[in-house]
Amino acid sequence: MSSVFDNSVHFGFQVTAVSMNATSPTFLRTYAAVSGLAGLSWTEKLWASYYTWIGNDILATGLLLFTIHEAVYFGRCLPWFIVDRIPYFNRWKIQSAKMPSNQEHWECLKSVLVSHFLMEAVPIWLLHPWVLRAGISCQLPIPPIATVAWQVAMFYVLEDTWHYWTHRAMHYGALYKMIHKKHHRYAAPFGLATEYAHPVEAMVLFFGTAGFPIIFVLLTGNLHLFTVCIWVTGRLLQGVDAHSGYEFPWSLHHFLPFWAGADHHDDHHRYFIGNYASSFRFWDYVMQTESGALAKQDRESKMKGAAEEKAKKSI
Structure with a gap:
């Protein structure tokens, strides 16, 4: 050879x-x-x-994407597991009275591993033919950072929109009972529970991550696999952090008010309704589906103000 x-x-x-x-x-x-x-x-x-x-592009792409998924997911979950066991950080735990136990972590880990290796591994490893057919480039050169940045930002917005509406739909009737209820087993979420979900839900959310890059390149013919890897890494980090259960003074949403963050998603798990978006807050704001006591108070204040204004005009 x-x-x-x-x-x-x-x-x-x-x-x-x-x-x-x-x-x-x-x-x-x-x-x-x-x-x-x-x-x-x-x-x-x-x-x-x-x-x-x-030496084999199909093997290389499958191995790359699967390794990124596992390394980033569990690599980001591990620090939160450690933080949960250090009393110093309890002051920033959003639901401090509901600290996840080792048993809950173990049961969640078993379910997530089964999902990763029996459900998600197959579409990830079969992604390369779709990459080639759609026109996603694996070849050099790697696109400049500005191109990577705006494409990843676009995928965040598209995925957030997809996540909002599909997630909201899963809170209705049979969809919730048969599919989404599993993810709500933990009213106080923790990092490892990010992908603790029914297989149908996992596939729906997988489309939000993998489907939009494919659609984008089919329409434009301009996308590199390196950009997809950066996007997948960022989405995984965002998902795990949103389920961390911690609100710090340095949390990103304090600097980017439109960013969702852990406090946004933690309220969704606590109240089982509202805050359906993944990365941003604008869909919940526009559709008036913000969750939590403060959001409820704000909506009631706005409704009261609108009613008073209407009454003044009718006089």
């Missing part, structure tokens, strides 16, 4: 031959070879080295 570096073209550039074990080049040797190519950024060197080292 010849080395993948022997006069081969991969991702639109030619990799020169290097001194290595031709049958099983290590990632470090692959990276050393790619690093010799001029004009590549550090990120592009890593990206090209990974795909060249794996």
Whole structure:
């Protein structure tokens, strides 16, 4: 078997031959070879080295997306698990009287692992053919940061809209009883419970994350898999943090008032209604579905003011 570096073209550039074990080049040797190519950024060197080292784009894409999902999800859940066990942080726990037990964490972990490996792994690993068919690029160059930023921001808005309306629909009748009720088992959410959900709900929410990038590239022909990886990472971090159950003085929504945050989603779990959006607050504000005592008081104040104004005009 010849080395993948022997006069081969991969991702639109030619990799020169290097001194290595031709049958099983290590990632470090692959990276050393790619690093010799001029004009590549550090990120592009890593990206090209990974795909060249794996040597199979379907395997490489599936492994990349699945690894990102597992590493980011559990990597972000672990700090919140530790924080729950440090009394110093209890002052910032939104529902401090409902600290999740080790048993609750263990039961949730088992369910999430089953969902990840038996339900979510299949569509993630089968995503590469859709990536190619839709036109999502895996090749170099990686898009500039400005392009990545506005596309990821757009996906946040689109996913938030999808999440608001599908989530709100799941709070009605049979949809709640048969599907969404499982996610509401924990009235005081914690990070690991982010993806504790019925398989149908998991697939619906999966579309919000994976479907819009595919639709976007079908319409525009302009999307890179690197951007999708950044988007998936950001969405996972946002989801876990929203379920953390902690409200800090430095929480993001104090600096970005439209950002939802843990206090927004915690009220949804506490009151079982309202605050349906995922990342932002504007849909709940516009549709008057904000949850919690303060939101209720604000709505009643507005209704009272509107009624008084109407009465004045009728006099």
